[in-house]
Amino acid sequence: MQTKAVTAERTMYYGKKDVFVYRTYASPLQVQPIPESSFTGRSNTIMAMDIQAALKGKAFLSSFKDGDNSLVIATDSMKNFILHQAGEFTGSTMDDLLQYTAVKFLETYDHIQGVEMSGTQLPFKESGEDGAAETVYREHACEKPYAAVEAVRREDGTIVLEEHVSGVTSLHLIKVKGSSFAGFIRDEYTTLPETTDRPLFIYLDIFWRYSNKNHMRENYAAAEQIQHIAESVFRELDSPSIQKLIFDIGCRILKRFPQLAEVSFESNNRTWETIREEIPGSKEGKVFTEPRPPYGFQGFTVFREDMEEEI
Numbered sequence: 410m411q412t413k414a415v416t417a418e419r420t421m422y423y424g425k426k427d428v429f430v431y432r433t434y435a436s437p438l439q440v441q442p443i444p445e446s447s448f449t450g451r452s453n454t455i456m457a458m459d460i461q462a463a464l465k466g467k468a469f470l471s472s473f474k475d476g477d478n479s480l481v482i483a484t485d486s487m488k489n490f491i492l493h494q495a496g497e498f499t500g501s502t503m504d505d506l507l508q509y510t511a512v513k514f515l516e517t518y519d520h521i522q523g524v525e526m527s528g529t530q531l532p533f534k535e536s537g538e539d540g541a542a543e544t545v546y547r548e549h550a551c552e553k554p555y556a557a558v559e560a561v562r563r564e565d566g567t568i569v570l571e572e573h574v575s576g577v578t579s580l581h582l583i584k585v586k587g588s589s590f591a592g593f594i595r596d597e598y599t600t601l602p603e604t605t606d607r608p609l610f611i612y613l614d615i616f617w618r619y620s621n622k623n624h625m626r627e628n629y630a631a632a633e634q635i636q637h638i639a640e641s642v643f644r645e646l647d648s649p650s651i652q653k654l655i656f657d658i659g660c661r662i663l664k665r666f667p668q669l670a671e672v673s674f675e676s677n678n679r680t681w682e683t684i685r686e687e688i689p690g691s692k693e694g695k696v697f698t699e700p701r702p703p704y705g706f707q708g709f710t711v712f713r714e715d716m717e718e719e720i
């Protein structure tokens with residue numbers, strides 16, 4: 410849950426997580442292709458999602474303090490509500506489904522003040538060599554589209570979308586050569602050698618915000634396209650560090666999608682451990698093994714004003 414007790418304000422919410430929603434034959438998604446990706450949409454024959462919802466509002470105080478459940482919507486009922494709305498939903502993205510359902514919660518129950526919802530999409534790829542099979546899908550590992558929304562009831566009673574973040578999580582990208590890491594502080598704590606060419610393996614989560622919340626429907630940036638941009642920039646550029654790599658990926662994403670205001674990254678260094686630098690008879694072959702913990706990580710947000718040069 411994103412909500413953290415970092416302010417003097419009381420933390421108070423409750424909800425349901427891991428609501429698995431499988432909606433079949435939702436409206437297909439269509440997007441404009443971009444140079445880095447031939448992706449043009451999803452059939453949405455299966456929209457598979459792991460959804461979380463949290464309800465907020467002063468009305469719930471008595472349930473915590475006095476054990477008064479008279480205003481409690483059981484989390485079991487919340488699960489049923491979410492599953493029901495998945496059948497009413499006519500849109501084509503998880504972002505939209507979350508917004509639709511969060512607003513429905515507020516419209517249905519007057520005493521709720523805010524609803525936070527997030528979801529991870531579980532991609533099912535068309536099965537078959539040419540992807541032509543229309544009814545058989547194989548579950549796809551690794552990268553997953555993500556979305557989170559918060560809808561609130563204002564003082565004047567209007568319901569607004571206060572927060573919306575989209576994302577793609579668990580990209581596992583390896584580039585076997587063309588990455589370096591050198592020039593860092595060398596002191597008595599340094600044992601890491603400088604590398605001019607390392608096999609860089611990163612785990613990457615990417616999150617983005619639209620400059621205007623209406624863009625979510627009119628100018629949707631698909632997780633697949635963001636992923637393909639990340640892969641293209643990784644392939645094209647020789648990076649001096651993961652820090653610079655994620656910055657460059659962020660600039661390219663903002664360049665490609667003017668409707669986005671910012672892109673954030675959480676990266677994890679999973680660079681393989683080198684076992685054999687040289688293999689007799691092989692020009693470039695090496696042998697590596699899994700890295701051992703602990704793992705390095707980076708977090709960074711790229712804003713539009715950061716984009717000075719063309720990438």
Ligand SMILES: O=c1[nH]c(=O)c2[nH]c(=O)[nH]c2[nH]1
Pocket residue numbers: 590601649650651652678705
């Ligand atoms: O790209 C990197 N950035 C770092 O900050 C770092 N630190 C480290 O040990 N290896 C790496 N690699």
